[in-house]
Amino acid sequence: MGVHEIEDAALLFVFGYNGADSHPIVARRIVRAKQKGAKIICCDPRRIETARIADMHLQLKGGTNLLLVNAIANVILEEGLCDYDFIQKNTHGFDEFVETVKKYTPESVEEQVQVSAEDIRKAARMYATSGRSMILYGMGVCQFGQAVDVVKGLANLAIMTGSFGRPSVGIGPVRGQNNVQGACDMGALPNVYPGYQSVTDDKVREKFEKAWGVKLSPTPGITLTTVPHHVLHEEDPKKIHAYYIMGEDPAQSDPDLAEVRESLEKCDFVVLQDIYMNKTGQYADVILPATGWCEHDAVYSCCDRGFQKVRKLIEPSGDVKTDWDIIQSISAAMGYPMNYKNTIQIWNEVIELCPGFYGATDEKIEKNVCVQWPCRSKEEHDTGTVFLHRDGKFAHPDGKAKFAATDWRPPQELENEEYPLSFSTVREVGHYSVRTMSGNCRTLRNLEDEPGWIQMNPEDCQELDLKHGELVKVLSKRGYCITRCLPTDRVKKGATYMTYQWWIGACNELTIGNLDPISKTPEYKYCACRVEKIKDQVWAEKHIREEYEQIRSNMGIKVKGAVA
Amino acid sequence: MNGYVQGDPMLCIGCRTCMIGCVVAHEGRHIFEVDPDGYDFHPKLKVIKTFNVSVPVQCKHCENPACMAACKSDAIHMKDGAVQIDRDKCIGCKSCAEACPFGAVQMVTLKNEANIDGTPKTVANKCDLCQGLPKGPACLRVCPTAALRFVQEEDLNATVQAKRLGTLKLTVAAEAQQKQTPVCK
């Protein structure tokens, strides 16, 4: 589905997605849906902006996503609100699904979820009967040790109510970074070639072998989140000895930073290719300077599968090259020349090899500004696909959707005596990712700067005698950082939240490397922490200023700044 | 009647684009090129968040302003339908900030202006409706959800009239509202 469809839904079921902070321009559509009379159900442990304008806010306890989703499915089943006709024609696996979900009565989960059975029932009825219900989910679903199961659980809700294949229904993940869709589309994934074509499929592999003129490996690769494990704990031949990193900063963005740093130190050879010096650069053996956004032409894929052009606006200063040119130079030096002259040549090769993108020609993207894949024909009339699963046709080989229900399991690390609070990372609206771009933008820096904030319930603050703006120490089993206290009744007692963009208040010193078994996404949204008062605030403020100066100096800045 | 900028909490998503937009409008586009610590970042409105509300708070441009009455140095004036602070005359006494019933006035320290003794100058800061700037109030132009609007006399009258009609529903008995004398044609 497209982002614009959000505003025409009759009901928005927003689950673990904070549009206002992650994607304000998507949040704008949620606001407009409300103006147009849509009902909104917001499932989030925090009183996020969407919760304020929602008809129902199910303020669930963090880490209980699947309990709530399965209980909602239970109500829809029990009260006969399913679209049985759709289920019969377009799905399979319904009976096994019923078997799993029937245990999850609202009454059986209300205590753990911290939402009353009555409200769960009411929400289920609203969702199932609106006629045009759309699910939006985000990192509040994906960044758990049990993530894929919850996505499937949400998909179950849409399938069982026949909410697919029409405008303004279905289930929409709202993807975080600008080109996370594009990196996936282009096969920067260990199991698929560009266009989601499996590396284990012999026919597909033969096609790519022919196009690229070499023999290719049939074995799926490893995921980025398992690199520390492969460096530190695996033996040859599974050990990782060289790590070529483009446009990422694992030493800031990955969970359990102490372990990440150790793996970067111990990896034999690390290459960082980026636009700004970053924390990973401190461990890199080689640094290759690349052009940034506005300095090169490219295609990005936005969250609703749209190919759009990015333009070169200015000439870069410094001795820098485009990412693709650097890679092909190394490739040539290793005996595999590619010889691309420009991005259009690369794009033409991409679409030739990917049936789903075949019709998305450079001219078409140029002319229509945006082409949403699948776009299979080069004919002018094929301008792409606004929503998937049209008329109930799904991507499985038999064209049917598969129900998949699983049992809930709790997050790996729960609150305990030593670490009595739960800890989750969230996003800062005015900053992006590891902040090498936005942190170097003047006004964005002025709006929010180091060392960031920890959001805490006022009652917890009172118990610890903490005031707004006071510097505090936040600790987990894995590490600690210093940040400012933000008392707010938008978070529940016992829960804490830190925005993940800060280098001093680096929340990933605390986070846990527990991965979802399928997606390998870390459990950023749950671990246990403790907050400690710092008695000597004068020392703490001075410490923060010194830390900032130290970071700046490590990053190669020679001028002194009036920072923090 | 003085116009004023008003935020709608049902539309606001708390993103604070308005606060940067305000600074850029007043400081000028050159701030994207200068020394990052060389300019003043003092938004004239502030987004406030509570359990149920997110909305920017700014000056209402009162008809009989408490800030103006409280000013000890004749630095606050009514000009072309807006309450304006003359920074040159402001002595930084904070009386206006205390007097304003809305918390719309804030004291700010300027980087590039000094007091007589050379210490950094502190003055009162508040919404000036972007008077003198060609495109009008910047905050409402940059807001991604159109949560801010410029309220003028006719807008206020329309709001009041709508509320009057609402009052009828609340206060006039149902039968009186339903009872109709037929229209003769």
Next chain:
Amino acid sequence: MTIKQIQSTCAYCGAGCQILFTVDTEKNKILEAEPANGRTNEGTLCLKGHYGWDYLNDPQILSKRLTKPMIRKGGKGSPLEEVEWDEAISYVAKKLSDTKAKYGPDSIMCTGSARGSGNEANYVMQKFARAAIGTNNVDHCARI
């Protein structure tokens, strides 16, 4: 002064907002970013879209722009030394080739980027991993 208006796509989130940039091509600098009428953003932008481009002129707030290839010639822990591109490219190629020869292609990990690089760079990176090195060890930060 040569002023041009160029429409591009925002790099700050997956919404894919369209921005109309005003560029002074003679002075090689961006003057202004205004919302364009894109499919999703319809003439609106958030704070990052409006004010997220001046990192390009290297204001040196948090970190420094990389402007020259660098190698730690003295090995791990030694300082980074600036080198010419030729040296950097052949150094990386040799190190990767040696690693591949000694430990096999699956001992090397490559990443794409979900950020500014773009689709073409990601395509070339995964092709490099698969065709030049011979491994499917390529991933990006979708998971984080």
